[in-house]
Amino acid sequence: MDRLKPCPFCGEKNAVVIRINYTHAVRFNVRCRQCSCMMNRRFVSEEEAANTWNRRVGDTDGKERTE
Ligand SMILES: [Zn+2]
Numbered sequence: 001m002d003r004l005k006p007c008p009f010c011g012e013k014n015a016v017v018i019r020i021n022y023t024h025a026v027r028f029n030v031r032c033r034q035c036s037c038m039m040n041r042r043f044v045s046e047e048e049a050a051n052t053w054n055r056r057v058g059d060t061d062g063k064e065r066t067e
Pocket of ligand 1: 010011012034
């Protein structure tokens with residue numbers, strides 16, 4: 001999936017969804033490969049992590065509608 005917005009800190013388009021494996025569950029987060037920043041939260045789905053990451057950047061271009 002390549003729908004992640006640029007990193008809010010370094011501005012690079014290097015963000016990826018990462019999977020975190022716990023003993024009893026799997027969580028997701030988004031991490032920037034450029035500056036290694038991550039959100040301070042864990043998400044139950046890739047989509048939720050990606051959506052939150054994208055919202056965090058601030059939708060300056062106003063493209064929030066999917067269709
Ligand atoms: Zn970054």
